[in-house]
Amino acid sequence: MKKSSNALVNIGWAVLPFLFLLVFWTALRMTGLINPTLLPSPAEVAQTLWVHLTEGNFIVNVYMSAQRVVLGLLLGMLLAVPVGFLIGWYRPVRRFVDPLINFFRALPPIALIPLAIVYLGIGEVAKVAILFYASFFAAVIVMYEGMIQISPVYIRVARTLGATDFEIFRKVMLPMTVPHMLTALRVALGVAWATLVASELVAAQEGLGAMIQNASAFFDLRTIYLGIISIGVLALLMDIGLRRLSNRLVSWQDKTEN
Template identity: 75%
Template sequence: MAKRKNRAPALRTVFWAVFPFACLVAFWALLRASGLINPGLLPSPGSVLAEFWQRLTQGELLLNIWMSSQRVVLGLILGMLAAIPVSFLIGWYRPLRRFFDPLINFFRALPPIALIPLAIVYLGIGEVAKVAILFYAAFFAAVIVMYEGMMQISPVYVRVARTLGASDFEIFSKVMVPMSVPHMLTALRVALGVAWATLVASELVAAQEGLGAMIQDASSFFDLTTIYLGIICIGALALFMDLILRKISAVAVSWQDKHTG
């Protein structure tokens, strides 16, 4: 009985993780079978699955997944490494905040795809240009989330620390940094989503491998089955990575829940 009770929450979790996608696939199949959309414009779930298996067994799909994943992860890591110190600086020093705030809001509004010609001119058509576009997208997404999160930290903590005689460095390292950890993790998740959303744009830079390149090549031949496969793979990878980050976040900020409780 105890094993069954322990198994029930896990089964519910799996059910609610799978059920929405099962409904989506069922709707997709019904929509195609209904005749409301020309079958030539909407591939069946079965044909996409067959395409997935064919490309997987040939090794092509795994190569594309690997190339896209490493570009996203590298752009995300570099973006976060740059965004964390910038966020603390503009969050801690008001003159810097006044100077950089309009610049950050200006550049974050620019779509990364608009920078592709400049990336090609200055960085060429190699991996550096592709990663640079992903870095750009991840950096500005992360800076905004972390900066806004830091602004929401109650000044009561800072005032209490000053009352107890803490120096600026101690306030920064022992109050601001720990209180900013949840915002860093949120920024990481947001930046991950933005990086995956920018992947196809980054792989416009003469990419031969990658899911974005696969989608672009398929679009040249009006291969909708491969386009659907590429879109599904991007979404599935982004979801998988986000789930990992959510687990890490739950562990990393568990001390706050205990403190609040």
């Protein structure tokens, strides 16, 4: 009973902010401060969702966008994890690479779209490459910042006990960086979804970003709101899944700290 009541309380706290947002949205429209034609109501957006589900290709758009984000995210993480370990483990490498990483991290992915089109064309590769770029630099920063914050005491103790560098890496550093890997994954996920619309500027015919861009050409505010809300909902659901995975994988850390 206690667990079920706690679950209901948690669900209530999770839903409450969105109820408040809906009330604020409706109230703002009713006040007349904004022209009603420029701010569709939640009911109108819901009606637009139904139209897209029954008569359009909304599911296809969601699938294509999610696929691009997941591919870009996974590719970015596959490279960010070893690069983060390398930078965090070897100080000379960190001194050499750190300025380059911060330079490229500051470049907005949308600025690279012309180059992506020139070198990669207008297919899926260019779109995924832009998401990969955004995910990698977001994740690698979190990875190596997490590694350099690990207390050197653990390494000294392991060396005192006769551990080799490989054993220290496998039995000390790797387990202690799992929380940072998961944090990097969550940060990169948010950045990838934030970059989605920019990536789908590359001649995308399907996807939520493409849906928003096509709707903007016809001043279809209902569809624009639907696309924005859909991106937010998908990003939120994926983040919740990652948070639950993190809680399961690093539950030992909480016990250790306690």
